Amino acid sequence: MTPVRAGLPAGAGRETVQQVCTSCHAIGMVTANGRTSDGWAEVIERMMGLGLEASDEDLQTVHAYLTREFPPRRAN
Template sequence: MNRVRAVLVSVLAGTSVIAGATALAGAVDLPDGPGKQQVIDSCTRCHGMDVIVAQPRSSDEWAEVVSAMVGQGAVLTDEDFEKVVAYLSANVSPEAASAN
């Protein structure tokens, strides 16, 4: 019975996290560009964009992070994976942060 309760709590918590992440997605203004919509569609299913933009990373680091997210259930085609990594690398990197 405890296992069923744990699954139910996880499902309910996930639902509220998704709703919260969707609300936060519009709160962060990302620059337009190829891959932006894939980032919004994929990444904000589990967390807000504020989490992403607060952690600038290099291209290799973004590839590792996005790969890890796919391993945790994010759904991306190979093409979308490349677009997401390229977009984040161009717009949420130490170089992009220092340019602003």
């Protein structure tokens, strides 16, 4: 069994998110709120403005993973 990574569900891209999105803050910062596809694209762009560096391929993987695993919360 793979150990559960802090708050990230299993799935393609989890390792990449773990690598790319935890150098400046805890993963909890990422997982606190769900977002739409556009919302995640905006976040990733803003993180690049703050100094995030990753390949286009990794950024696409991160975007796909977050959009799939962390959609906006339902009302209920």
